[in-house]
Amino acid sequence: MSITLDLSRVSNAAPKAPVNLSGLTRAGLRQALIDADVCPPEKAKMRASQVWSWIHHYGVTDFSAMSNVAKDMQARLAEHFTLARPEVVERQVSKDGTRKWLIRTAPGIEIETVYIPDVGRAGALCVSSQVGCTLNCTFCHTGTQKLVRNLTAAEIVAQVQVARDDLEEWPSPKEDRRLSNIVFMGMGEPLYNLDNVSDAIDIISDNEGIALSRRRITVSTSGVVPQLQALGERTAAMLAISLHATNDRLRDVLVPLNKKYPLEQLMAAIRAYPGLSNARRVTFEYVMLKGVNDSPEEARALLKLIEGIPAKINLIPFNPWPGVDYECSDWKTIERFAAILNKAGYASPIRTPRGRDILAACGQLKSESEKVRASALRKAEQAAGAEAA
Numbered sequence: 315m316s317i318t319l320d321l322s323r324v325s326n327a328a329p330k331a332p333v334n335l336s337g338l339t340r341a342g343l344r345q346a347l348i349d350a351d352v353c354p355p356e357k358a359k360m361r362a363s364q365v366w367s368w369i370h371h372y373g374v375t376d377f378s379a380m381s382n383v384a385k386d387m388q389a390r391l392a393e394h395f396t397l398a399r400p401e402v403v404e405r406q407v408s409k410d411g412t413r414k415w416l417i418r419t420a421p422g423i424e425i426e427t428v429y430i431p432d433v434g435r436a437g438a439l440c441v442s443s444q445v446g447c448t449l450n451c452t453f454c455h456t457g458t459q460k461l462v463r464n465l466t467a468a469e470i471v472a473q474v475q476v477a478r479d480d481l482e483e484w485p486s487p488k489e490d491r492r493l494s495n496i497v498f499m500g501m502g503e504p505l506y507n508l509d510n511v512s513d514a515i516d517i518i519s520d521n522e523g524i525a526l527s528r529r530r531i532t533v534s535t536s537g538v539v540p541q542l543q544a545l546g547e548r549t550a551a552m553l554a555i556s557l558h559a560t561n562d563r564l565r566d567v568l569v570p571l572n573k574k575y576p577l578e579q580l581m582a583a584i585r586a587y588p589g590l591s592n593a594r595r596v597t598f599e600y601v602m603l604k605g606v607n608d609s610p611e612e613a614r615a616l617l618k619l620i621e622g623i624p625a626k627i628n629l630i631p632f633n634p635w636p637g638v639d640y641e642c643s644d645w646k647t648i649e650r651f652a653a654i655l656n657k658a659g660y661a662s663p664i665r666t667p668r669g670r671d672i673l674a675a676c677g678q679l680k681s682e683s684e685k686v687r688a689s690a691l692r693k694a695e696q697a698a699g700a701e702a703a
């Protein structure tokens with residue numbers, strides 16, 4: 315007897331991972347509940363509101379903790395969705411109180427997230443928007459890690475959740491928060507991942523959840539000019555520009571994206587950023603590189619460049635990393651640079667380096683697994699370059 319197997323309906327696709335509800339906007343959550351038949355459409359808004367509050371106000375990671383949700387609905391939620399946190403592969407605490415987490419959200423997807431106390435109103439969380447980066451800013455350690463992929467909104471929100479787990483900030487405190495500000499200054503260029511960054515900001519700023527004001531959320535870009543307007547319109551977030559040079563010749567080297575969007579275009583887009591005012595100033599980030607961009611002439615050129623823009627300037631002493639050729643400017647040089655800006659009426663704080671001992675400072679972020687490989691690669695490239703010369 316022969317048996318014929320009908321394989322026409324066998325799928326080769328791997329089983330789909332359940333959707334993590336933490337990464338859905340309110341509208342997305344409501345629709346997901348309807349699509350999965352968790353509740354009838356006419357009750358979806360109310361149910362989504364309940365579930366939202368458990369996820370984003372109370373920070374629960376288990377549907378069975380949702381005490382005002384009926385048991386059978388909890389079961390249906392658990393059948394279709396997850397609230398699981400990603401794995402925290404490593405947690406480091408600097409002697410200055412800075413905390414850094416290496417988070418693995420999926421195989422090969424590792425992100426570094428840093429909490430810096432006493433920054434902003436109480437403490438700032440520096441989140442990543444991509445794994446690796448395509449932009450290769452020459453002073454930036456992260457830029458030596460090639461892009462793996464954009465992070466999803468769930469993976470961006472997860473960084474905030476992991477930090478709040480560690481800081482014990484659930485439910486969302488009304489006052490005396492330790493995590494008061496969010497800066498998109500970790501790994502990656504946020505404007506190359508605007509959809510997910512924008513959804514994550516909608517989630518993080520929702521008043522019935524984590525409830526961080528959009529004015530305390532800053533998105534830093536190296537200058538993706540065509541997306542600046544959309545960033546302002548979609549997120550109403552504060553804008554920071556990774557500037558670092560006052561002329562195209564130097565900026566082309568430090569921030570190679572400048573070759574595509576030179577300073578003239580960038581400054582025009584900044585001037586047109588929605589909502590810019592004295593109360594909502596743009597932040598210019600300026601890394602202090604010895605003998606490269608730190609002269610008094612450069613300070614005066616900077617004033618000219620930003621003339622008329624409501625702005626403050628963050629002066630960032632360069633944080634060296636293995637294999638890099640730049641050095642940090644002398645402290646006196648940085649102070650002289652700051653004094654010129656201050657005298658012209660611009661707040662220009664010198665960012666005290668934080669978390670240097672755990673490689674958590676600006677531009678030092680990089681997935682642990684990539685560090686050794688990238689440094690070795692860079693050295694090999696340098697050696698090859700020297701040989702060719």
Ligand code: SF4
Binds near residue numbers: 454455457536677
């Ligand atoms: S500074 Fe930002 S945009 Fe430039 S390489 Fe580093 S992570 Fe990428």
